[in-house]
Amino acid sequence: MTNLVRGNFQDHPFHLVSPSPWPLYTSISLFTLTLNAALSMHLFSSSYIFFYIALVTVVGSMALWFRDIISETYLGNHTMAVQKGLNLGIMLFIISEALFFLAIFWAYFHSALTPTVELGSQWPPMGIECANPLELPLLNTVILLSSGATITYAHHSLIKGDRKGAIYGTIFTVILALVFTLFQLIEYSVSSFTISDSVYGTCFFFGTGFHGFHVIVGTIFLAVGLWRIIGYHLTDHHHLGYEGGILYWHFVDVVWLFCAPLWI
Structure with a gap:
């Protein structure tokens, strides 16, 4: 199966993912969420506020990440080889x-x-x-x-x-x-x-x-x-x-x- 990528044909069925900020944003958000959850358990001042902020950013970044993945299905990027992976x-x-x-x-x-x-x-x-x-x-x-x-x-x-x-x-x-x-x-x-x-x-x-x-x-x-x-x-x-x-x-x-x- 051949896909059209950036105006050129590729001779393999695999999807070459475009650069995306969401993995990095999600990782930072998850680290912040875990850190402030631990600090909140030890009663650090105002740490629970950052916990809720991090929770919102995790949900937001994952929602945007899911949006991009859904759009890939409409672009025909999820071939059978990609689905197996x-x-x-x-x-x-x-x-x-x-x-x-x-x-x-x-x-x-x-x-x-x-x-x-x-x-x-x-x-x-x-x-x-x-x-x-x-x-x-x-x-x-x-x-x-x-x-x-x-x-x-x-x-x-x-x-x-x-x-x-x-x-x-x-x-x-x-x-x-x-x-x-x-x-x-x-x-x-x-x-x-x-x-x-x-x-x-x-x-x-x-x-x-x-x-x-x-x-x-x-x-x-x-x-x-x-x-x-x-x-x-x-x-x-x-x-x-x-x-x-x-x-x-x-x-x-x-x-x-x-x-x-x-x-x-």
Whole structure:
């Protein structure tokens, strides 16, 4: 396949990306966001103000970056070879996220399976009252797994050319994701322990909190996909970004099943 680049023909199917400021801007914004989040936790003066400023710049730079990527699809830059590379990138990204959660689970089960004397040789440590896994945690599990079913329905509807099914399926998924996030916040607000209450509280809030963050990111991915479906951006054979968001969402579902022991 031949593409026209700057008035000249190229004899390969790969997309030569034009110079873009967004990777640099996003990196600086993310560094500023992380730095000021850490400073805010240590009560540095006015650091939370820079945290919110950095958060706005991260969202803004990523939105502009996504805009440029969307425009590449209309220019015909996303050939089959490019799509294969993007799919590989998505899979490697998900694998790296899985290894991140593996480290969290490792820390949790290291203490849970062999509690030390400092923990009272018992798990959960003395004074920690666990949440009932058959109440809100079970409801959240049903909600998240249901969202996996609705987004699968939306994906298959899009492939079959059923636009309404794709839209409604994605809408239901986003709604279920928002409900899940709300219920998790409620669970945190009524918890009898905090992140500073022994290794149990640290692993619990670190693991479930980062999972909640991934749910929020996945919700944004699917919301952007919904907007693109409504705007007739996606077709039954070209919806790579939407498909990547769906794969990410299924990853979030699977991780939650591994997070379930943290509620016990």
